[in-house]
Amino acid sequence: MGGKMxxxxxxxxxxxxxxxxxxxxxxxxxxxxxxxxxxxxxxGMTCTPAMANILGMVHGTALFALIDEAFQxxxxxxxxxxxxxxxxxxxxxxxxxxxxxxxxTRELHAGRRTATYLIQVTDGQGRLIATCQALAYxxxxxxxxxxxx
Numbered sequence: 001m002g003g004k005m006x007x008x009x010x011x012x013x014x015x016x017x018x019x020x021x022x023x024x025x026x027x028x029x030x031x032x033x034x035x036x037x038x039x040x041x042x043x044g045m046t047c048t049p050a051m052a053n054i055l056g057m058v059h060g061t062a063l064f065a066l067i068d069e070a071f072q073x074x075x076x077x078x079x080x081x082x083x084x085x086x087x088x089x090x091x092x093x094x095x096x097x098x099x100x101x102x103x104x105t106r107e108l109h110a111g112r113r114t115a116t117y118l119i120q121v122t123d124g125q126g127r128l129i130a131t132c133q134a135l136a137y138x139x140x141x142x143x144x145x146x147x148x149x
Contacts, residue, residue, distance in 0.1 A: 012079060013037070016143070020073055029062055031069045039107030039115075041073035046100050057094045063101075064089060067119045067132045070103035074117060081139040082115065089132045093123075100124050113138050 013036060020026060020033045029051075035042040045066045053059040067089065075082040095101055101121055108116045119132040 013077065016073075016077060020069070025065060026069060029065045029069075031066060033069070033073055034102075036073045036077050038078045039074055039105075039110065039117075041070045041077065041103075041105045043070040043073065043103045044100060045103075047095055047097050049097055052097060056097075058097060058099075060091065063091070063095075063121060063130050066101060066103045066121060067130065070105040070119050071117055071132070071134050071136075074105035074107065075115060075134075075136045075138075076143050078110075078138075079143050081141045081143050082136040083139070084134060085114070085137045086135040087132055088134075089130060091130050092128050095123055095129050101129060 017033050017036060020036075025031070026033075030045055030048065032044045033041065034044050043066060045062070047058045047062065051058050051062040068084075068087070071084065071087070101123055103119055103121045105117050105119045108118055115136045115138065117134045117136065119134060120128065121130040121132075123129055
């Protein structure tokens with residue numbers, strides 16, 4: 001795939017999911033890419049005791065990792081390398097340790113070079129935990145789903 005956005009085929013998306021799952025950061029936080037398509041993604045994570053901050057609550061870094069993974073998958077699933085320019089995160093409710101969270105990314109606008117996204121994190125009861133508005137910069141190079149650069 002070239003630098004322009006095209007609709008990736010199933011083989012690309014399958015290889016892309018495997019590459020995402022193989023990341024050390026994904027394994028560290030237990031991030032699971034449940035669904036991906038150009039401009040959208042769903043990632044799950046269970047909040048473990050190892051994610052607790054000094055107050056005994058889920059550390060913001062763990063929530064950011066979940067959000068960033070959902071953003072990364074959605075923006076790069078177009079098949080064109082894209083990187084974050086800005087991410088504005090708001091915490092709405094503290095999740096409980098042991099809780100399963102889901103981050104869903106939705107593309108709001110995609111231009112030739114930049115795109116904006118909304119990422120929402122919810123708990124198992126559908127309560128809003130965090131939101132993030134993200135801005136991506138699209139490079140003029142293809143994503144190598146197999147891991148090449």
